[in-house]
Amino acid sequence: MSQTSSPPKCQPAIQRQPAHWRDFFALTKPRVMTLVIFTGLCGLLAAPGHIHPVIGFATILCIAVGAGGAAALNQWWEADIDAGMKRTANRPLPAGRMDRDSARDFGMALSGFAVLTMGLAAGWLCGLILLVSIIYYSFVYTVWLKPRTPQNIVIGGGAGAFPPMIGWVAVTGDITLMPVLLFAIIFMWTPPHFWALALFVKTDYAKVGIPMLPVVAGEKVTRRQILIYSVLLLPLTLLPWWLGHTGAVYGWSAAVLSSLFLGFALRVGLRERQGEDDKMKPEKQLFAYSVLYLFVLFGALVADRWVQVLGGSV
Protein backbone atom coordinates (compact mmCIF):
# COMPACT_ATOMS: atom_id res chain seq x y z
CA MET A 1 0.00 0.00 0.00
CA SER A 2 1.59 3.32 -0.99
CA GLN A 3 1.59 6.23 1.41
CA THR A 4 1.91 9.42 -0.59
CA SER A 5 3.33 11.99 1.79
CA SER A 6 4.92 14.44 -0.63
CA PRO A 7 3.92 15.80 -4.03
CA PRO A 8 4.87 13.87 -7.13
CA LYS A 9 8.59 13.43 -7.53
CA CYS A 10 8.79 12.55 -11.16
CA GLN A 11 8.90 15.34 -13.71
CA PRO A 12 7.82 13.55 -16.87
CA ALA A 13 8.65 14.83 -20.35
CA ILE A 14 10.42 18.20 -20.44
CA GLN A 15 7.95 21.00 -20.84
CA ARG A 16 9.48 23.78 -22.93
CA GLN A 17 6.55 25.90 -24.06
CA PRO A 18 3.82 27.49 -21.98
CA ALA A 19 0.88 25.12 -21.66
CA HIS A 20 -2.04 25.52 -24.05
CA TRP A 21 -5.35 26.82 -22.65
CA ARG A 22 -6.86 23.45 -23.58
CA ASP A 23 -4.57 21.76 -21.07
CA PHE A 24 -5.60 24.18 -18.32
CA PHE A 25 -9.21 23.39 -19.21
CA ALA A 26 -8.50 19.64 -19.12
CA LEU A 27 -7.00 20.10 -15.66
CA THR A 28 -10.47 21.04 -14.34
CA LYS A 29 -11.85 17.54 -15.25
CA PRO A 30 -14.68 19.18 -17.22
CA ARG A 31 -16.63 16.01 -18.05
CA VAL A 32 -16.84 14.85 -14.45
CA MET A 33 -17.59 18.35 -13.20
CA THR A 34 -20.65 18.79 -15.48
CA LEU A 35 -22.59 16.60 -13.05
CA VAL A 36 -21.13 18.39 -10.04
CA ILE A 37 -22.27 21.72 -11.51
CA PHE A 38 -25.64 20.30 -12.55
CA THR A 39 -26.43 18.99 -9.04
CA GLY A 40 -25.41 22.39 -7.64
CA LEU A 41 -27.77 24.10 -10.09
CA CYS A 42 -30.59 21.72 -9.20
CA GLY A 43 -30.10 22.39 -5.48
CA LEU A 44 -30.44 26.08 -6.25
CA LEU A 45 -33.51 25.69 -8.49
CA ALA A 46 -35.32 23.27 -6.17
CA ALA A 47 -34.87 25.34 -3.01
CA PRO A 48 -37.88 27.24 -1.71
CA GLY A 49 -37.50 30.98 -2.16
CA HIS A 50 -36.12 33.44 -4.64
CA ILE A 51 -32.58 34.29 -5.64
CA HIS A 52 -31.51 37.18 -7.86
CA PRO A 53 -30.46 35.68 -11.22
CA VAL A 54 -27.06 37.36 -11.06
CA ILE A 55 -26.37 35.92 -7.60
CA GLY A 56 -27.65 32.55 -8.79
CA PHE A 57 -25.35 32.64 -11.80
CA ALA A 58 -22.39 33.67 -9.62
CA THR A 59 -23.12 30.77 -7.24
CA ILE A 60 -23.04 28.18 -10.03
CA LEU A 61 -19.98 29.79 -11.61
CA CYS A 62 -18.16 29.60 -8.26
CA ILE A 63 -19.10 25.92 -7.81
CA ALA A 64 -17.71 25.24 -11.30
CA VAL A 65 -14.52 27.24 -10.77
CA GLY A 66 -13.98 25.82 -7.26
CA ALA A 67 -14.50 22.24 -8.43
CA GLY A 68 -12.12 22.88 -11.33
CA GLY A 69 -9.52 24.32 -8.96
CA ALA A 70 -9.81 21.29 -6.67
CA ALA A 71 -9.41 18.97 -9.69
CA ALA A 72 -6.25 20.83 -10.75
CA LEU A 73 -4.79 20.48 -7.24
CA ASN A 74 -5.71 16.78 -7.30
CA GLN A 75 -3.72 16.32 -10.50
CA TRP A 76 -0.79 18.41 -9.26
CA TRP A 77 -0.47 16.04 -6.31
CA GLU A 78 -1.08 12.86 -8.29
CA ALA A 79 1.07 13.45 -11.40
CA ASP A 80 3.20 10.38 -10.77
CA ILE A 81 0.20 8.14 -10.07
CA ASP A 82 -1.58 9.40 -13.20
CA ALA A 83 1.55 8.69 -15.23
CA GLY A 84 1.34 5.02 -14.26
CA MET A 85 -2.27 4.41 -15.32
CA LYS A 86 -3.44 3.97 -18.91
CA ARG A 87 -6.69 5.88 -18.24
CA THR A 88 -4.87 8.96 -16.90
CA ALA A 89 -1.41 8.89 -18.55
CA ASN A 90 -2.39 11.44 -21.19
CA ARG A 91 -3.42 14.13 -18.70
CA PRO A 92 -1.49 17.42 -19.08
CA LEU A 93 1.01 16.74 -16.26
CA PRO A 94 1.97 13.11 -16.85
CA ALA A 95 2.08 13.75 -20.61
CA GLY A 96 4.52 16.61 -20.00
CA ARG A 97 2.38 19.31 -21.62
CA MET A 98 2.41 21.40 -18.45
CA ASP A 99 4.84 21.94 -15.58
CA ARG A 100 3.76 20.98 -12.11
CA ASP A 101 4.02 24.47 -10.57
CA SER A 102 1.65 25.93 -13.17
CA ALA A 103 -0.95 23.30 -12.26
CA ARG A 104 -0.58 24.07 -8.55
CA ASP A 105 -0.79 27.86 -9.08
CA PHE A 106 -3.76 27.47 -11.40
CA GLY A 107 -5.58 25.27 -8.86
CA MET A 108 -4.86 27.66 -5.97
CA ALA A 109 -5.93 30.71 -8.01
CA LEU A 110 -9.22 29.14 -9.13
CA SER A 111 -9.99 27.88 -5.62
CA GLY A 112 -9.19 31.21 -3.94
CA PHE A 113 -11.19 33.18 -6.51
CA ALA A 114 -14.18 30.83 -6.21
CA VAL A 115 -14.35 30.88 -2.41
CA LEU A 116 -13.97 34.66 -2.12
CA THR A 117 -16.47 35.41 -4.89
CA MET A 118 -18.91 32.88 -3.45
CA GLY A 119 -18.64 34.48 0.00
CA LEU A 120 -19.18 37.98 -1.36
CA ALA A 121 -21.99 37.05 -3.76
CA ALA A 122 -23.96 34.28 -2.04
CA GLY A 123 -22.87 34.67 1.57
CA TRP A 124 -20.08 33.31 3.73
CA LEU A 125 -21.94 30.13 4.69
CA CYS A 126 -21.86 29.16 0.99
CA GLY A 127 -18.22 30.31 0.77
CA LEU A 128 -17.37 28.14 3.77
CA ILE A 129 -19.09 25.03 2.37
CA LEU A 130 -17.27 25.52 -0.93
CA LEU A 131 -13.95 25.89 0.90
CA VAL A 132 -14.66 22.71 2.88
CA SER A 133 -15.48 20.77 -0.31
CA ILE A 134 -12.32 21.97 -2.08
CA ILE A 135 -10.14 20.99 0.92
CA TYR A 136 -12.08 17.74 1.23
CA TYR A 137 -11.40 16.69 -2.38
CA SER A 138 -7.90 18.07 -2.91
CA PHE A 139 -6.51 17.26 0.53
CA VAL A 140 -8.62 14.93 2.70
CA TYR A 141 -9.44 12.56 -0.18
CA THR A 142 -6.49 13.00 -2.56
CA VAL A 143 -3.56 13.35 -0.17
CA TRP A 144 -4.76 11.58 2.94
CA LEU A 145 -7.40 8.92 2.26
CA LYS A 146 -6.78 7.76 -1.32
CA PRO A 147 -3.30 6.29 -0.81
CA ARG A 148 -4.13 4.88 2.62
CA THR A 149 -7.47 3.09 2.84
CA PRO A 150 -9.87 1.14 0.63
CA GLN A 151 -12.64 3.17 2.29
CA ASN A 152 -11.13 6.26 0.59
CA ILE A 153 -14.11 6.97 -1.61
CA VAL A 154 -16.72 6.17 1.04
CA ILE A 155 -15.37 8.92 3.29
CA GLY A 156 -13.99 11.02 0.43
CA GLY A 157 -17.31 10.85 -1.40
CA GLY A 158 -18.50 13.62 0.87
CA ALA A 159 -16.55 16.14 -1.22
CA GLY A 160 -18.74 15.71 -4.26
CA ALA A 161 -21.93 15.77 -2.20
CA PHE A 162 -21.68 19.41 -1.17
CA PRO A 163 -22.64 21.27 -4.40
CA PRO A 164 -26.45 20.82 -4.14
CA MET A 165 -26.20 21.94 -0.52
CA ILE A 166 -24.35 25.08 -1.65
CA GLY A 167 -27.00 25.80 -4.29
CA TRP A 168 -29.80 25.31 -1.75
CA VAL A 169 -28.16 27.43 0.96
CA ALA A 170 -27.53 30.24 -1.56
CA VAL A 171 -31.33 30.57 -1.80
CA THR A 172 -32.45 29.87 1.78
CA GLY A 173 -29.47 31.07 3.78
CA ASP A 174 -29.43 28.10 6.15
CA ILE A 175 -28.82 24.35 6.29
CA THR A 176 -32.13 22.53 6.77
CA LEU A 177 -33.10 18.87 6.36
CA MET A 178 -33.50 18.92 2.56
CA PRO A 179 -29.94 20.01 1.69
CA VAL A 180 -28.68 17.42 4.17
CA LEU A 181 -30.77 14.74 2.41
CA LEU A 182 -29.40 15.83 -1.00
CA PHE A 183 -25.89 15.54 0.45
CA ALA A 184 -26.71 12.07 1.80
CA ILE A 185 -28.07 10.88 -1.57
CA ILE A 186 -24.82 11.72 -3.42
CA PHE A 187 -22.80 10.35 -0.51
CA MET A 188 -24.62 6.99 -0.79
CA TRP A 189 -24.47 7.04 -4.62
CA THR A 190 -20.69 7.53 -4.83
CA PRO A 191 -19.50 4.04 -3.75
CA PRO A 192 -21.53 2.11 -6.39
CA HIS A 193 -20.65 4.81 -8.97
CA PHE A 194 -16.96 4.50 -8.39
CA TRP A 195 -16.57 0.81 -7.47
CA ALA A 196 -18.39 -0.24 -10.65
CA LEU A 197 -15.60 1.55 -12.54
CA ALA A 198 -12.90 0.35 -10.17
CA LEU A 199 -13.89 -3.26 -10.95
CA PHE A 200 -12.89 -2.85 -14.58
CA VAL A 201 -9.84 -0.60 -14.07
CA LYS A 202 -8.62 -2.60 -11.07
CA THR A 203 -5.30 -3.57 -12.60
CA ASP A 204 -4.42 0.10 -13.23
CA TYR A 205 -4.94 1.00 -9.56
CA ALA A 206 -3.04 -2.09 -8.42
CA LYS A 207 -0.10 -1.11 -10.64
CA VAL A 208 0.32 2.29 -8.96
CA GLY A 209 -0.31 0.98 -5.43
CA ILE A 210 -3.64 2.71 -4.77
CA PRO A 211 -5.59 0.54 -2.31
CA MET A 212 -8.96 0.68 -4.06
CA LEU A 213 -11.44 -1.85 -2.63
CA PRO A 214 -11.28 -4.41 -5.49
CA VAL A 215 -7.46 -4.36 -5.25
CA VAL A 216 -7.32 -4.84 -1.48
CA ALA A 217 -10.44 -6.84 -0.61
CA GLY A 218 -11.11 -8.50 -3.93
CA GLU A 219 -13.95 -8.46 -6.40
CA LYS A 220 -16.44 -10.45 -4.35
CA VAL A 221 -16.37 -8.04 -1.41
CA THR A 222 -16.59 -5.04 -3.77
CA ARG A 223 -19.64 -6.51 -5.51
CA ARG A 224 -21.38 -7.04 -2.16
CA GLN A 225 -20.52 -3.51 -1.05
CA ILE A 226 -21.94 -2.08 -4.29
CA LEU A 227 -25.14 -3.95 -3.56
CA ILE A 228 -25.39 -2.74 0.04
CA TYR A 229 -25.03 0.95 -0.92
CA SER A 230 -27.49 0.53 -3.81
CA VAL A 231 -30.09 -1.06 -1.52
CA LEU A 232 -29.71 1.81 0.97
CA LEU A 233 -29.88 4.38 -1.84
CA LEU A 234 -33.46 3.41 -2.76
CA PRO A 235 -35.24 4.39 0.49
CA LEU A 236 -32.88 7.32 0.97
CA THR A 237 -33.92 8.89 -2.34
CA LEU A 238 -37.57 8.38 -1.35
CA LEU A 239 -37.18 10.11 2.03
CA PRO A 240 -37.71 13.66 0.68
CA TRP A 241 -41.09 12.48 -0.67
CA TRP A 242 -42.10 10.45 2.39
CA LEU A 243 -41.27 13.39 4.64
CA GLY A 244 -43.41 15.69 2.52
CA HIS A 245 -40.59 17.87 1.22
CA THR A 246 -41.28 17.02 -2.43
CA GLY A 247 -44.27 15.96 -4.47
CA ALA A 248 -45.15 12.88 -6.49
CA VAL A 249 -43.19 13.94 -9.60
CA TYR A 250 -39.97 13.57 -7.68
CA GLY A 251 -41.26 10.63 -5.62
CA TRP A 252 -42.23 8.42 -8.55
CA SER A 253 -39.14 9.40 -10.53
CA ALA A 254 -36.96 8.44 -7.57
CA ALA A 255 -38.84 5.15 -7.13
CA VAL A 256 -38.36 4.17 -10.78
CA LEU A 257 -34.79 5.45 -11.15
CA SER A 258 -33.56 3.93 -7.89
CA SER A 259 -35.27 0.60 -8.58
CA LEU A 260 -33.49 0.48 -11.94
CA PHE A 261 -30.25 1.38 -10.16
CA LEU A 262 -30.80 -1.54 -7.83
CA GLY A 263 -31.49 -3.75 -10.84
CA PHE A 264 -28.15 -2.82 -12.45
CA ALA A 265 -26.41 -3.23 -9.08
CA LEU A 266 -27.95 -6.68 -8.54
CA ARG A 267 -26.48 -7.85 -11.85
CA VAL A 268 -23.06 -6.68 -10.68
CA GLY A 269 -23.44 -7.69 -7.05
CA LEU A 270 -24.59 -11.24 -7.58
CA ARG A 271 -22.37 -12.30 -10.44
CA GLU A 272 -18.92 -13.79 -10.68
CA ARG A 273 -16.49 -12.83 -13.40
CA GLN A 274 -16.24 -15.36 -16.22
CA GLY A 275 -12.47 -15.58 -16.52
CA GLU A 276 -9.84 -13.02 -17.55
CA ASP A 277 -11.44 -12.19 -20.91
CA ASP A 278 -14.74 -11.21 -19.29
CA LYS A 279 -15.80 -7.90 -20.90
CA MET A 280 -17.28 -6.63 -17.58
CA LYS A 281 -20.40 -5.45 -19.41
CA PRO A 282 -22.71 -5.28 -16.33
CA GLU A 283 -20.07 -3.25 -14.45
CA LYS A 284 -19.68 -0.82 -17.37
CA GLN A 285 -23.46 -0.53 -17.63
CA LEU A 286 -23.83 0.21 -13.91
CA PHE A 287 -21.15 2.91 -14.14
CA ALA A 288 -22.80 4.54 -17.19
CA TYR A 289 -26.26 4.31 -15.61
CA SER A 290 -24.98 5.83 -12.34
CA VAL A 291 -24.11 9.03 -14.21
CA LEU A 292 -27.41 9.18 -16.10
CA TYR A 293 -29.26 8.34 -12.87
CA LEU A 294 -27.99 11.34 -10.93
CA PHE A 295 -28.67 13.71 -13.82
CA VAL A 296 -32.28 12.56 -14.13
CA LEU A 297 -32.92 12.27 -10.37
CA PHE A 298 -31.81 15.85 -9.73
CA GLY A 299 -33.65 17.00 -12.86
CA ALA A 300 -36.81 15.42 -11.41
CA LEU A 301 -36.30 17.34 -8.18
CA VAL A 302 -36.40 20.61 -10.11
CA ALA A 303 -39.34 19.50 -12.27
CA ASP A 304 -41.21 18.63 -9.08
CA ARG A 305 -40.58 22.06 -7.65
CA TRP A 306 -41.78 23.75 -10.84
CA VAL A 307 -44.95 21.63 -10.89
CA GLN A 308 -45.65 22.71 -7.32
CA VAL A 309 -44.95 26.37 -8.04
CA LEU A 310 -47.14 26.37 -11.17
CA GLY A 311 -49.84 24.46 -9.31
CA GLY A 312 -49.74 27.11 -6.58
CA SER A 313 -49.12 24.60 -3.80
CA VAL A 314 -46.03 26.44 -2.47
Ligand code: HEM
Ligand atom coordinates in the same frame (compact mmCIF):
# COMPACT_ATOMS: atom_id res chain seq x y z
C1 HEM B 1 -14.70 10.32 -4.41
C2 HEM B 1 -15.70 10.29 -5.26
C3 HEM B 1 -15.58 9.93 -6.73
C4 HEM B 1 -14.65 9.21 -7.37
C5 HEM B 1 -13.42 8.53 -6.80
C6 HEM B 1 -14.99 9.22 -8.78
C7 HEM B 1 -14.25 8.64 -9.77
C8 HEM B 1 -14.52 8.73 -11.12
C9 HEM B 1 -13.65 8.26 -12.14
C10 HEM B 1 -12.28 7.63 -11.90
C11 HEM B 1 -14.25 8.48 -13.31
C12 HEM B 1 -13.70 8.09 -14.69
C13 HEM B 1 -13.59 9.22 -15.61
C14 HEM B 1 -12.36 10.06 -15.51
O1 HEM B 1 -11.27 9.56 -15.20
O2 HEM B 1 -12.46 11.26 -15.79
C15 HEM B 1 -15.50 9.13 -13.03
C16 HEM B 1 -16.39 9.52 -13.98
C17 HEM B 1 -17.43 10.36 -13.73
N1 HEM B 1 -17.81 10.84 -12.51
FE1 HEM B 1 -17.11 10.25 -10.74
N2 HEM B 1 -16.14 9.93 -8.96
C18 HEM B 1 -16.52 10.40 -7.73
C19 HEM B 1 -17.59 11.20 -7.46
C20 HEM B 1 -18.33 11.81 -8.44
C21 HEM B 1 -19.32 12.80 -8.16
C22 HEM B 1 -19.66 13.32 -6.77
C23 HEM B 1 -19.83 13.16 -9.36
C24 HEM B 1 -20.90 14.16 -9.65
C25 HEM B 1 -21.85 14.49 -8.81
C26 HEM B 1 -19.18 12.39 -10.37
C27 HEM B 1 -19.44 12.46 -11.71
C28 HEM B 1 -18.83 11.73 -12.69
C29 HEM B 1 -19.17 11.79 -14.10
C30 HEM B 1 -20.23 12.67 -14.75
C31 HEM B 1 -18.30 10.92 -14.75
C32 HEM B 1 -18.27 10.58 -16.25
C33 HEM B 1 -17.28 11.47 -16.95
C34 HEM B 1 -17.15 11.08 -18.42
O3 HEM B 1 -18.16 10.97 -19.08
O4 HEM B 1 -16.02 10.92 -18.84
N3 HEM B 1 -18.27 11.56 -9.77
N4 HEM B 1 -15.66 9.25 -11.69
Ligand SMILES: CC(C)=CCC/C(C)=C/CC/C(C)=C/COP(=O)(O)OP(=O)(O)O
Ligand atom coordinates in the same frame (compact mmCIF):
# COMPACT_ATOMS: atom_id res chain seq x y z
C1 LIG C 1 -17.07 21.78 -5.30
C2 LIG C 1 -16.09 20.69 -5.35
C3 LIG C 1 -14.76 20.89 -4.78
C4 LIG C 1 -16.43 19.54 -5.91
C5 LIG C 1 -15.54 18.40 -6.01
C6 LIG C 1 -16.37 17.35 -6.60
C7 LIG C 1 -15.73 16.02 -6.51
C8 LIG C 1 -15.19 15.52 -5.26
C9 LIG C 1 -15.70 15.30 -7.50
C10 LIG C 1 -15.05 14.02 -7.42
C11 LIG C 1 -15.03 13.51 -8.78
C12 LIG C 1 -13.78 12.93 -9.23
C13 LIG C 1 -13.17 13.44 -10.45
C14 LIG C 1 -13.23 11.94 -8.63
C15 LIG C 1 -12.06 11.30 -9.24
O1 LIG C 1 -11.38 10.71 -8.27
P1 LIG C 1 -9.84 10.60 -8.47
O2 LIG C 1 -9.28 11.96 -8.39
O3 LIG C 1 -9.36 9.61 -7.49
O4 LIG C 1 -9.80 10.00 -9.95
P2 LIG C 1 -8.62 9.74 -10.95
O5 LIG C 1 -8.17 8.37 -10.69
O6 LIG C 1 -9.32 9.88 -12.27
O7 LIG C 1 -7.60 10.79 -10.73
